[in-house]
Amino acid sequence: MAMLSKLFLALLLVANLTAFADDIPFTFNGFKRDSLTLSEYAEIGGGGLLQLTNNTKQVTGHAFYPSKLRFKNESLSGNAFSFSTTFVFAITPLITNVSGHGLSFLLAPSTAFSTAIPSQHLGLFHDDGGPHYHIVAVELDTVQNREFGDINDNHVGVDVNSLKSIKSKPVGFTKDGSFQSLQLISGHPMQVWVDYDGERSQIDIAIAPLHEAKPRDSLVSTKLNLSSIILDEMYVGFSSSTGAASGCHYILGWSFALNRGAPPLDLSNLPHLPHLGHKSRKALAIPLSLAGAILLLLVGGAIFLVLERRKKFAEVLEDWELEYGPHRFSYRDLYSATKGFSEENLLGVGGFGRVYKGVLPKSNLEIAVKKISHESKQGIREFVAEIASMGRLRHRHLVPLLGYCRRQFELLLVYDYMPNGSLDKFLFDRSRPPLNWSQRFHIIRGVASGLLYLHEEWEQVVIHRDIKAGNVLLDREFNPKLGDFGLARLYDHGSHPQTTHIMGTLGYLAPEFSKTGKATTNTDAYAFGAFLLEVACGKRPIELHAPADMPVLVDRVLWCWKTNSILEACDPLLGDEFSVEEVELVLKLGLSCSHPDPLARPSMRQVVQLLEGEASLPTMSPDGFMNNLAAKASDLSFDDFVSSCPSASAPTIVNFSSPLFSGAR
Template sequence: MFWKLLIWYLLLRLAASEGDIDFIYNGFHGVNISIYGAAVITSNGLLRLTNSFQQSGHAFYSIPLHFKPSHGKTLSFSTNFIFAMVPQYTNLTSYGIVFVISPSKEFPRGQLGPYMGIFNSMNVGNSSYHIAAVELDTFPNQEYGDIDDNHVGIDINGLHSITSAPAAYFSNMSGGFKNLSLISGEPMHVWIDYNSSQNQLNVTLSPINIPKPNRPLLSSTVNLSSIMLDNMYVGFASSIRTVPVYHYILGWSFKMNGQAQELDPLHLPKLPRIGPKKKSKLLTIGFPVIVVFFVLTAISYLSLIVRRKMKLVEVLEDWEHEYGPHRFSYKDLVMATKGFKDRELLGSGGFGKVYRGVLSASKMEVAVKRISHESRQGMREFISEIVSLGRLRHRNLVQLLGYCRLKRELLLVYDFMPYGSLDKFLFNQTISLLTWHQRFSIIKGVASGLLYLHEGWEQVVLHRDIKASNVLLDSEMNGRLGDFGLARLYDHGTNPQTTHMVGTFGYIAPELTRTGKPTKSTDVFAFGAFMLEVACGRRPIDRRLSSDQVLLVEWVSECWRTGTILAAVDPKLVLDYDVEEMELVLKLGLLCSHPLSAVRPSMRQVMQFLDRDAPLPKLSLDTLGAAILAEGHYEGSDVLPLLYSSLEQRFAISTTSVEESVLSGGR
């Protein structure tokens, strides 16, 4: 067996020395590759270079390649590989991936960060280092002349690129370049080709599902013969200093003196699903025993003081005893949020600040909302109502786990939603991070949760503040309706007692401005505006737009009236959506946000429309007229002006036709 392995190794060395190397790896199980540092080969065959803080990882073809035959000129070569950079935190970037040709496959003095674990501050830029590289960089390092935080560059013996360009690919169909986000988490294909007779190095980039473009992204004239030694290694390197990113290589093909074989995406290992961010571990090794003793003594003393103080300030009244299981201690929440430090802050709003926390007993991630109140009576009523809402159970509602009272302060504990609120995915990105399939699923999820609030619980719950910023996304990108700070409860068959108008402009039903009385129909109106918000990728009111587009509902109505309703679709979707589903959502959004409450469907009907269990109704003049008279809020001459305004502005109907419709509907 030993002699067979020796003969196999010598044959590989002979092939390499003759410049005939040709290999293709669809995954990296059992391949001839050496890995260093943080690099690992995962159970399904992925090559993962890095995945956490303060790491560098390298992976090289194990045998040195003979780049220079006897005539001394570097041979031509071709390689292509598929990579993916998957960030653990949205909108945070780190250093990228480098394809490297080097006289060594080990770098004991390599530093982290921009040095990629290969260079250090002393040898970077040294011409005797004999390194050629192609960088896929996602961090703008001004010291080395990076053009932006999303670029491709060709490097020789250092980090100053001899040429670079923003990440993009040439579209063979449109004839122009289209931008790509290297750190999008999606697999991408890279081709690197060197023609030794012309001293030309080309770098080409494209998404995984698109064939090799006709034009490269980078094309540079560079004589690698002055850089290459006789034996060189080829491979990949990556480095992370602060922001954790998963750097993967899915497949790799290389050929000396010819065109490398093309990788087939269907035969490559799949990327793993990335869940909620992991907790970092504190490094406590290295402290002298005496220092540890004094630190533990100080902590014990402080804990004793805090415990005594908490016993004095926490208040528990008789009416709260029945809600004991839902009550957290203030000390546990202080420890969970690390003392409500700003670095744990998730967001803030009108009701207070929200912090990320980890419960010490269960290691469960939670969101802790910190609310301050001045009125003691108001505090009691608020807690009573919150505890009632804490019994709500639905997969599309953010679960309220409990609360804590401390003098005039109230702390609410919720399930932790790792992806935060929906609005940042709709409005704060230059490209869409949500597919239409995800958006449609979120709409149906929120509709299901709202149906549960209206009909599925022992009491009717009016949310009163439905909007994208109050829809949170869990680890699987499911939409969950949250923030019940304005919610009101009442028994089935009765009416809510409140007459205060609350909510957010753009989502408030017209009748609320007159009566101040919330109903299930006013929730439906806000949900209709929310549907249009998700489909169109813009807020219900945007004063930066032209006067005819400021109000989203009116603009979509006009598009529907002129037969161009799909013109209102979010342009970031770039036509990648189901037309039938999109038209259903836009028309149903208009129906739900109709100015007349009697025309709006119930949430049960909305779910039937979304599930295609019932056809979407078509509005007619007769049904509109009858609906207004059935509204019950208008008497005598009040009904005609309202109907004129509604139908003339949104459906371009003459006032004569409107009057005939109302009279026929009234009869």
């Protein structure tokens, strides 16, 4: 009898839990201001439209159902309940085909995401994730990020405690037996269905244009047991983020249910998107004949003005260039954004062009425009092709190339604007507050991470060819962004780089470059070594006013190491607030990267491992290190190197009597 009583109570408890789980479906055909818990940039407009992010760059937005929902009960089986949701969304980019990073539907144990990072992190994590997050998300991702293994810049993926999707597919749906692609950033509303089967431990996702029926075949379907991932009670909601380019992420309607199908949305009652609002038609007050007469009077003067204006803003556009259309800006927009490339908007002048700050009309997007003169048409097609390819580079420590414009003999490259300017200003401009060691080490690790992406993690090998503090830009939070890809070269993984002109900045150029004329990952590693010493020591690789017997920074660091005072080489502006271990690591790593034998230099993957504490530098003494350098350098000739390498910012002085270069002549 006691056993029967326990069984009855257990069955009653299960029934109650099931009833509870079934009793919380909700449907929003548009939203009221108190419908959801909002944070960051999310807001609900007067028409009931949920806007997760607006046209602001580098921001996040979150919206959650206000109450936690019970997804499982650990006192019984511990299995996660089934759930079903559907929602209608739209993404409208500021610039055609260039958008923020997308949005996601998610299950999370908390609504606190203030520390989450925007851009490729989608406002979900502030690091690479981990099992302690207990987050499950369905991402609608609009930017390809190789660091997370994204398949393209237009996909749906399932994320579990990480932004590396366990499964993802390009966006589209099957209709009448054929697959039809969709573009997430088209600006048109689309409907998404997410169904999780707790018994089969399977999640299915479908997507279709608004007013299309739910596709019979799921776009993404994968086994996924949420029982060990989520907690008993979770919040459900949405997250979104923008990056260097921004756009608006909207949710028009949403329904959700546990252990049953999500209630259907009433598509006729959904709020209108801003750009889809209906305009009233008014009858013309002016008779047609009078309107025609006015037009005739205006045409003559207008034609003259238009022709003159066309001359001013004339651009070169050839048939082959049409394939790069999404990356091309109009000269008129860039002229307006920079106030006619006025001197007051001039940010700086480099060896390859002048850079202007601008604000794009309509979108208010802050940009930096670099004007490059191109006196010859030879090779311009290949140059623009490479620029278009680099426009697809996406990494948090690379300055995003938004696009370009070509007019007569000018090339204009459009980048995201970096408010804090270039790193060299903080190292050498004494009117600015010096960077502390924590900031410098963060910058070093960021640039190393970006170079690893260029060398090994992107679809092609990208050789930057001009790594230096002047080409590292800093955002508002002093996060580093490696920029200026005007000298960069690309080649396929597994192939060999081609011979090219020797260009760059003296002091950062690898000695073998003058002999082979080939830029490789090893020549970039050499420049990165010079950059390491530059940041740690607060001095350029070659100093015009340095002591006559030691104008080369490498010499000074070697001498300090040999005299057991390597810390004396570091920037005195650091004071006493720095990590001795980190400073010594950076100085010795800078010397290793400066080795004259390219094969003796560490790869960028090894550099990142060393900087992240995942590996240790091999034991070496300064005497052994210098002797090794001298032996390796004995077959290198620097005569041609000195005479053929232009320098944009450093004097062309080389001390051939230094220990590093001994035997070179």
